[in-house]
Amino acid sequence: MWGSDPDIARALKALGLGPEASMPEAKSAFRQVAKRLHPDHTPPTPETLSRLAEAVHAIRTLEKSDSLEVELALSPGDARDGVTRTVTHRGRNGLFRILPDSASGTRIAAIGDPAFTIVIRIEAQTQTSAPTTEAGLNRFVDDFVKGSPTARLAGWLRKARSAA
Structure with missing residues (x-):
């Protein structure tokens, strides 16, 4: 063993x-x-x-x-193109070369440490991106902080009259 x-x-x-x-x-x-x-x-x-x-x-x-196996999540693009990754787990470091067109479930041994392996898991691509915090904040500002174009024009006219 x-x-x-x-x-x-x-x-x-x-x-x-x-x-x-x-x-x-x-x-x-x-x-x-x-x-x-x-x-x-x-x-x-x-x-x-x-x-x-x-x-x-x-x-x-x-x-x-002792042998160690870790699951590594890859994006579909990384799995298609192939990448080199460094993985650290429980104080153990390994360098892994993932070949192009690797499939989910593929086991790869670390370079120089055959007892340290990874199992590739390819993440599913989502069609719609989840709204980010910044997008939610921008929507809030648009809805509640910024006035309508009419209200902004009225404010601009008031400022112009008070300046004159």
Whole structure:
């Protein structure tokens, strides 16, 4: 499941597991090691503290390398033309090259990290755009703040008479 990365092999060994172990098994082994070596249960010696630190580092390494799948929403234009996107999820970064004419449901692995994948979801194009806040504000100003052309002309005439 984990591949042949030497850091992962060291992490599994620190937890007392073989290369066929799954992530739930690794978490269970970490809990057992942490209970056994924690300073609340064992006198804190340099050896026990360093072994506990190794176990914490091991589980962090395994969590980071565990497979991860994220859904990525694309516009129809981006899916048609193809794009390159950077995705960050749970502290993990991936660079994804989406090929032109990609379909919804396509799975793509990150460049350099095959355990980090995305699933493409193409958003539907809407025929009518939703009214924006600015459009609503402009409509309000037109309806209630600005006077009618007749009222504006009358105001202009009043100002002109008072100036004369």
